[in-house]
Amino acid sequence: MLQIKNLHVNIGDVEVLKGIDLTIPEGETFILFGPNGSGKTTLLMTLMGFGNYTVTEGQILFKGVDITYAPMYERARLGIGMSFQRPPTIHGLKTGHLVKMCGQGRTVDVEGLAKKVNFSRFLDRDINAGFSGGEIKRSELLQLMAQRPDLILFDEPESGVDLENMSLIGRTARELLDGLQPASCTMKMAKTVCKTAGLIITHTGHILEYVNADRGQVMYNGRLCCEARPRDILDHISKHGYKECLRCLSSENGEQLDLADFREAY
Amino acid sequence: MEKIDLKKYRVDGGNAAPIEDLSTLSPEDKERLLYAGIDVDRTDRAGSFMHMNHSGVHCKSQQEGLEIMDIKDALAKYDGLPEYWWKLVDKDKDEFTRAAFETLHGGYFIRAKAGHKIAEPVQSCLFIKDSGLAQSVHNIVVVEEGAEMHIITGCATAHGAKETAHMGISEFYVKKGGKLTFTMIHNWSDDTAVRPRSAGILEEDAVFLNNYVLLKPVKDLQMYPALTLNGSGAIARFNSVIVAPEGSHVDSGNRIILNAPNTRAEIIARTLTTGGTIINRGFIGANNVPARGHLECKGLILGGGRIHAIPELDATIDGVELSHEAAVGKIAQEEIEYLMARGMDEDEATATIVRGFLNVEMEGLPPELQAAIDKQISELDAGDVM
Ligand SMILES: Nc1ncnc2c1ncn2[C@@H]1O[C@H](COP(=O)(O)OP(=O)(O)O)[C@@H](O)[C@H]1O
């Protein structure tokens, strides 16, 4: 589904991603760990196609299509969907109307979907105007449910969210990735929805309690290392911080990295 | 801006015959009026009035307590309307008020009688059908004690009418406890000069809600309606949505003077230029307390044009609360990208944001009129405006 080859990305004159290789097949959810400032958000923004992120080398393939330089809306129409961390307020644009437009011409049961994320009473409000952390997440998920992407990019689903919201957000994210529970849909439907892939950034790992994630990796200083099961990565990081990953990166690259960076990182 | 030469226009020869049933208007004229918010086929109106070229052609009230007359008839019947006639607008203010004083083609006298709450809107159309004409009308609106009324007035030129001018004097009187909602929609042409001169006075606990919509080209429009709140507890509100494509010159604003305690004023304007000039004025003055007022002019420049926002507050007494907020900007890239991430291309994203920007919630509009305005805003599409 997604294939990233030797991706180098600059923000302004600074190289932030320094050669990323990553493949996410259909139906798989990939978890990205890494200290602050390592480039995780940059990777997601680059995959979505934001203007500030310049690809200087490498390639992004999605469903076999080279989208390295494709405009954002083409990526969205091809099936990439992103949950924004800090989405802008658009005055006069009703949330319900935006959700409807996310369907791209497909009829969307806005009311029905809104109920699922407990968002019915927000449909008449301007999008993101005064939304709390949890409300932003629910609004983003609602838009994604209407959009039905095949690859979901989700940056820190836990941030700014209380426990009650976390459970709702986690369950909804799972539904987006794994399809509806078998009771409410046919096996055939479940199979087709199951093609949905995910790329999720997490610090706390709370989201792992809800989604079935198959693989994970750590980003450090613009590079990926330490591929393992997400649970194991999380356990490791909580015990040892990120320094193991650093060792592994240094040995791979023969590069001397500064351990001091890590103390504040985790 | 080139000066308007009134000598260029004819002030006579534009007589039109009465029209008993407005639904007999031609489909083209009906369409022009529809874009000015007037659906002549609707029957759920408390009354209706139409002025065409130089004549009043239609005048009908369907409701007790509601008086609608051609202004000339009203002047004759009520001895020249001494309480209301030229009381709020100075006829020597400028050449346009003088022209309107010297040549009176018509206009309406609409009165809601004391205690009558007129449920359905009153519909009025001011229409210029033929080329080369200057039309000058004088309107008087009176809302008596405890009465309520909504007037929807649509101003339009016929398709193909060249070199036209409209001068309109309007005087509004909202008496104690009365409520007037006045919605004006303009659908002039890129060859029409427009000079309304309006003023109103509010007594104790009176409410005046004014909505103004200009989404179509106009050559040169200038207006600055002024409301004076002389009674305690009076409230005035102006909502305007103004779009100026290339070739339009719009100098429009609202003025509210708070002369009594417990008065409130709100002026909200959204302006958008895609090449035209918009001078957006706003003035709230306060000479008594407690008095509160807020003025908001927000402008968006898309591609080109000019927006000159001139918000003014003038308070002469300790304790008033007046504020203003003015902004002229462009569409934030961040907002465009947000919508593009949902699959809209750049034009669709821009149009969606602009629609939101212009989506001022106007008070008291019948739903079908709000829907018609929304539709027009959504039709301001990429090719046309963006
Ligand atoms: N808009 C920006 N302008 C300049 N530098 C940026 C910008 N956004 C991020 N960076 C830098 O890029 C690096 C990676 O940031 P980011 O991708 O946000 O990391 P993460 O999401 O892993 O915390 C950091 O050094 C950060 O300071």
Ligand SMILES: [Mg+2]
């Ligand atoms: Mg980040």
